Amino acid sequence: xxxxxxxxxxxxxxxxxxxxxxxxxxxxxxxxxxxxxxxxxxxxxxxxxxxxxxxxxxxxxxxxxxxxxxxxxxxxxxxxxxxxxxx
Numbered sequence: 373x374x375x376x377x378x379x380x381x382x383x384x385x386x387x388x389x390x391x392x393x394x395x396x397x398x399x400x401x402x403x404x405x406x407x408x409x410x411x412x413x414x415x416x417x418x419x420x421x422x423x424x425x426x427x428x429x430x431x432x433x434x435x436x437x438x439x440x441x442x443x444x445x446x447x448x449x450x451x452x453x454x455x456x457x458x459x
Contacts, residue, residue: 374405375445382436382448389434389451397430397451404428404438408446422458425449 386397403410413428418437427435435457437450450457 374408376401376405377441377445377447379447379449382451386451393430393434397434397436400428400430404446408438408440418458427457 386394389397400413403412408426408428409415415426415428418425418427422437425437425439427437429435430451433453434451435454436448437457438446438448441447
């Protein structure tokens with residue numbers, strides 16, 4: 373199982389999400405711990421300025437940016453609406 377570390381920025385923004393989004397995020401974090409590339413996550417490698425980072429989809433409108441610290445540790449960096457998360 374993969375350890376997940378939460379950055380302050382991630383926690384701050386995730387707490388502001390609507391309750392239904394927070395519940396879905398909690399479910400998806402369980403999938404992330406088992407397999408960061410599970411099909412329900414729609415994980416993808418980012419490019420450009422965010423090269424080296426990955427993102428997964430909470431809903432059609434919400435995304436999480438994360439990175440691998442090592443093979444067994446993931447750090448969640450940012451969560452936001454998809455129009456804002458990549459800025």
